[in-house]
Amino acid sequence: MNELEVAKAKAAAAYNAAADYFDHPVSSFWHRFGRETVDRVDLRPGECVLDVCCGSGGSALPAAERVGPKGRVIAVDLAERLIALAASKAQSKGLDTIEFRVADMLALGYPDDAFDAVICVFGVFFVPDMTAAVRELWRMVRPGGRLAITTWGPNLFEPANGAFWSAIRQERPDLYRGFNPWDRISQPTGLREMLAEAGVSGADIVAEAGRHPLQSPDDWWAIAMGSGYRGTLAQLDPQTFSRVRETNLSLLRASGATSIETNVLYAVAAKEISPM
Template structure:
């Protein structure tokens, strides 16, 4: 059960807290990459899709639109706050075929081969044993179905990422990190090797370089508050938090940061 692992439990708490900023306009990249992942699948009317680590529906909503009223999308995430956002989106769009559920996807009572497509966008790297997680996801893919994983590439969110961690180090040195969980699979070769270890033989993985424009300097702080950085923010006192925020905002302006890197790796496999 992955949800009992400290790393996964921390991710659940982090993204539950981040729900208040997760869907702000500054974080529109969630939707962009969710839609791009689904577009690569070529989903058809009536198909069944499982979306794990679904967030607030960046990939689940376009998947539900693609499979139509006769299909079904089950979207699962550990973070209650994000699932509540997703439920509101599904209701507002009239997507009765889209069900959001809070939980550990490894505990789903679904039978093997239950889904035409299984999707995980920006989530597989939070699992302590990624090959084991892939093996679980692959089991749910029917013959002829697809598994799609999307993860971050190298230098994601730079140069603003470095600015954030420099500010944290100045205030709370013990919280500074040089390594992110997605760094383990930041290249097509690394993702392919991980998926093959999980029992998926024929993997097509491709890197896509990208940038995300910051419409205003404060956008970077919105991204901090609505993403994985929120976990570090939650460990600060209110005074420390204000100090980090002030330093980050000032440095973004001083360095004239107007865009950040959003490099990704898309991986897809078809079960023969």
């Protein structure tokens, strides 16, 4: 497999594994940030929306509520188990205007200018070439439409993240990761530069600092189990898994942390309407 295929396979495997914890109450931030993204896009009734890397519906469900019965939302993700979660929630809410697809956001087959809004929340960094991914998403935005990219800011999930990778390095140094794929775009300057390389100019970028409460270190472990960390944990044998968990939580207890950082960048760009 080439680099892109390997990245897609890893992302799908990690989040299919994480599906059993993805909607755990302690991970409520997925839906909070998804709804906030939708608010910033200012969707209107009757609009057609594409939501890529949709997860379990954090942005797709509020988008469908906004566009109403005359609108349409197409929600796409590589992880079929997350798509199943999202579809179940949509059914329970009576949102029958969402079409769910297990598919690659780089090969959807939609024509140019197909959507009033294209949304990608915490997903663009899973593609090795983020610029190419944004260029493809931008292609599908109609003139006058909007593109929304939401990504992580600096120090994600600290101090729990650092404790996690310290525990991994202690047990399996071959799995240790010294950087995150979103590091390049975790500051407004880097995100703006990447968008410009993709042909997207004039984006409104907002950096929002935040913290997510932890009632106990066990809350953090549920977050790790329901997120991309699961891809690393899935590679551990049961004994190593137990040791990593205990080391991670012991380090977190020693820090006295009662919250983790959840800093976010929101970028919304409108595509100009060409003069007649």
